[in-house]
Amino acid sequence: MxxxxxxxxxxxxxxxxxxxxxxxxxxxxxxxxxxxxxxxxxxxxxxxxxxxxxxxxxxxxxxxxxxxxxxxxxxxxxxxxxxxxxxxxxxxxxxxxxxxxxxxxxxxxxxxxxxxxxxxxxxxxxxENRWVKLVYGKKLVRIDIQNTVYLKSEGHYIRIILKDGVIYKSFRCKLDDIEPKLAKYFFVRIHKRFLLNLRFAECISPTDMKLTNGEKIPISRSKVCEVKDKFLDYCRSVR
Missing domain, CATH: 3.40.50.2300 (Response regulator)
Structure with missing residues (x-):
């Protein structure tokens, strides 16, 4: 500790x-x-x-x-x-x-x-075993997979957005580096700036994803089919 x-x-x-x-x-x-x-x-x-x-x-x-x-x-x-x-x-x-x-x-x-x-x-x-630890250089970042709604890229930094709307942490990294490490926890890249936790996805449209808190975040046109397939896979896995 x-x-x-x-x-x-x-x-x-x-x-x-x-x-x-x-x-x-x-x-x-x-x-x-x-x-x-x-x-x-x-x-x-x-x-x-x-x-x-x-x-x-x-x-x-x-x-x-x-x-x-x-x-x-x-x-x-x-x-x-x-x-x-x-x-x-x-x-x-x-x-x-x-x-x-x-x-x-x-x-x-x-x-x-x-x-x-x-x-x-x-x-x-x-x-509770709900934390995923990621190491970037000398920094250790923990992702709470039960409470993290999405990760958002802003410039050279990543922000972790929790389900209560709080920004848990901001750290310097690329979504491209994080995406493969969180894929098995049902995090999916829906936009170049967003890595979404499908636990908080409610419904998908051709332009955005509606979340369980009512928020909407954009989906890249090129990713709609891929995101839809992964969302369906997630829904089947929790039945």
Whole structure:
């Protein structure tokens, strides 16, 4: 598991890492910890790496309350977030950012419950076996095949669009490179800019594909027959 710890107090940061190492070791959970003292550094790491959990002070000095947490949630809805704060009154405000746990700094004994919850959620996610891992250069990208509606090419970047409309991640790559790796999971290239998960296809026309959320995305004229055949194959496979 990849974990980032963020706090502007270097002394407390080191103390928190030691306590978390103890808690994760109790459960025989291997972890790679990274410690940072600023929100910008935290966000950079989460953009460049696949981070599983973040333990952070949500009220960082010099930054608006929860600003970093808000930016983090824009990057990913899936990172497990635990707030460790001296501002105990912030617990209610924190709900907006969907944390797994809130630990007051004066009650670090609650880290045991927080770590247990993180490990439980992490193992549940792994057991669902719904992630496809793709490696491009030094970057690891995970595709959630159950919740990804389509991948869209924009310039030199690929955006992953989830079923709730959220853009999960944007990374530099070509659809041509991803297409063959996702083909067996019922992802089909319907347009030069779109790689669609057929789980979310509802009906096809000569010009577009209507999705289960009501959205329509274009189909290249040259791909209509191929997409129709693959859509029919998918429909037969789930009967």
């Amino acid at each position: 990849r974990v980032v710890i963020c706090d502007t107090d270097q002394v407390f940061l080191e103390k928190l890492q030691i306590e978390l190492q103890k808690q994760f070791s109790k459960h025989n959970q291997e972890c790679n910890f990274q410690c940072v003292t600023g929100g910008a550094e935290l966000l950079d790491i989460c953009r460049e790496q696949e981070i599983d959990a973040v333990f952070m002070e949500p009220v960082l000095s010099g930054i608006d309350r929860f600003q970093t947490a808000a930016e983090l949630r824009k990057l990913s809805k899936n990172i497990m977030l635990v707030f460790v704060s001296c501002k105990e009154d912030a617990v209610y405000e924190s709900f907006e950012y969907n944390p797994l746990w809130f630990v007051p700094k004066r009650k670090l004994n609650m880290l045991a419950q927080a770590a247990e919850k993180v490990i439980e959620s992490y193992n549940l996610l792994k057991s």
